[in-house]
Amino acid sequence: MPVMSAEAVSVLEMRGQHRAAKILRQVPTTGAELATDAVDELGLKVHRELSRLGEELQLGRRVASMVGALLQQLGLGTVTPVRLVDVGCGLGQVLRSIAASGELPPYLELVGVDMNPVLSAEAARLARVENLDVRFVTGNAFEPGLAIGDGPRTVVLSTGLLHHLAADQLVAFFQAQAELRVAAFAHWDIAPCVWSTLGAWVFHQARMRQPVSRHDGVLSARRAHSADVLVAAAEQGAPGYVVDVREGSRWHPRALDVLRPIVGVRG
Amino acid sequence: MSVVVIVALVALGLVDAAFSGLRAGLGRTGLVDHRHEDRRGLRRGAMLGVIVSSPAVTAMAVDLTVGGQRVTAYRDAGAVFLTIVGPYALIVLAGLGVYGALRWEFKYLASAVILGPFTLLRPFVVLAATVVAVRHTPAPGVAITAILAAASVLLVEPVLNRRYR
Numbered sequence: 001m002p003v004m005s006a007e008a009v010s011v012l013e014m015r016g017q018h019r020a021a022k023i024l025r026q027v028p029t030t031g032a033e034l035a036t037d038a039v040d041e042l043g044l045k046v047h048r049e050l051s052r053l054g055e056e057l058q059l060g061r062r063v064a065s066m067v068g069a070l071l072q073q074l075g076l077g078t079v080t081p082v083r084l085v086d087v088g089c090g091l092g093q094v095l096r097s098i099a100a101s102g103e104l105p106p107y108l109e110l111v112g113v114d115m116n117p118v119l120s121a122e123a124a125r126l127a128r129v130e131n132l133d134v135r136f137v138t139g140n141a142f143e144p145g146l147a148i149g150d151g152p153r154t155v156v157l158s159t160g161l162l163h164h165l166a167a168d169q170l171v172a173f174f175q176a177q178a179e180l181r182v183a184a185f186a187h188w189d190i191a192p193c194v195w196s197t198l199g200a201w202v203f204h205q206a207r208m209r210q211p212v213s214r215h216d217g218v219l220s221a222r223r224a225h226s227a228d229v230l231v232a233a234a235e236q237g238a239p240g241y242v243v244d245v246r247e248g249s250r251w252h253p254r255a256l257d258v259l260r261p262i263v264g265v266r267g
Numbered sequence: 268m269s270v271v272v273i274v275a276l277v278a279l280g281l282v283d284a285a286f287s288g289l290r291a292g293l294g295r296t297g298l299v300d301h302r303h304e305d306r307r308g309l310r311r312g313a314m315l316g317v318i319v320s321s322p323a324v325t326a327m328a329v330d331l332t333v334g335g336q337r338v339t340a341y342r343d344a345g346a347v348f349l350t351i352v353g354p355y356a357l358i359v360l361a362g363l364g365v366y367g368a369l370r371w372e373f374k375y376l377a378s379a380v381i382l383g384p385f386t387l388l389r390p391f392v393v394l395a396a397t398v399v400a401v402r403h404t405p406a407p408g409v410a411i412t413a414i415l416a417a418a419s420v421l422l423v424e425p426v427l428n429r430r431y432r
Contacts, residue, residue, distance in 0.1 A: 048297040050294075093299070202379070207294070258375055
């Protein structure tokens with residue numbers, strides 16, 4: 001979709017995001033539009049850096065540990081495959097690292113979905129390069145049949161996705177999963193507090209090279225949803241699920257809560 | 268004593284350059300198994316560290332031979348430099364050790380508490396150590412060498428980052 005550079009800069013300026021506007025002005029244009037190739041290239045660079053950050057935060061192992069426990073709790077047998085779907089998977093680092101480590105049982109199918117075709121194509125290429133059994137598709141993860149065929153034998157996950165949704169979009173997000181009757185969902189995101197904002201600043205300054213990554217990392221922590229907002233949205237959108245956010249207290253976060261999941265299990 | 272200081276400075280410089288190369292190479296491929304890229308980064312950093320430090324080494328050699336400067340002047344400045352950079356390096360190495368020793372759930376804490384913040388502090392520590400060493404020495408040649416050496420330490424990562432683009 002073509003984006004008019006001046007228009008996008010103007011929107012950011014209007015919202016008081018002067019630094020973001022300055023960064024956007026540096027992105028090459030074709031005529032008045034942002035150059036697609038440059039945007040795609042930047043997106044790949046940012047996501048490669050994000051993959052490295054996710055690795056440092058041990059996201060693959062955190063997800064594998066939680067999903068392993070969920071599979072036991074759900075009592076899903078091994079006769080028919082169970083599918084693990086990563087929504088908004090980016091370069092699919094989480095699923096690819098799970099596949100590489102072999103930490104989850106082999107009857108689990110790993111499927112990553114992203115709206116961005118450049119990212120999902122690159123994720124698929126990386127999986128091929130490392131000979132990893134993970135499938136990546138492009139599109140809306142909740143479009144029936146795209147990634148989720150048999151809801152009751154599907155566990156849906158995401159990492160760092162929820163803060164990209166506005167509070168009023170959360171209900172629909174959980175509702176879509178409930179309508180597909182998925183067995184469970186687990187969505188990891190930043191717990192909004194002073195520690196996470198400070199941590200995001202330090203981590204992104206120290207580990208990310210792209211100015212847009214450094215800028216967006218802190219914003220992500222600031223716009224993350226509180227546990228109350230997430231639980232309310234999940235309970236409204238997916239009333240048939242037992243939902244909880246697994247995090248420590250606000251002022252004394254548990255050491256493990258670098259990203260915490262909201263988990264829903266179909267009752 | 269002079270040998271100990273020089274060996275410590277050279278070793279620190281090489282290790283720092285290698286880690287600069289490692290950092291410059293991280294997050295470039297998206298691969299899960301990036302050990303090959305990591306080793307390449309370490310090698311590139313160390314090699315570039317040797318290359319960019321050659322002006323400092325040359326300046327020191329000229330100062331010692333042609334300028335008639337005494338080795339003790341370099342030893343004293345190096346020792347002052349080490350009093351600031353040494354503790355920093357020890358903390359970072361301890362952080363790496365802790366990172367290696369911790370269970371996977373806690374590994375990121377070593378990054379969050381030590382490795383991440385100390386990566387941010389690194390240029391300031393090098394600058395502070397250089398300023399103190401330069402102020403401490405009465406010899407202009409030693410001061411010039413110290414500035415060139417500090418510049419070389421800080422150049423490795425930006426140069427490699429630009430080359431990756």
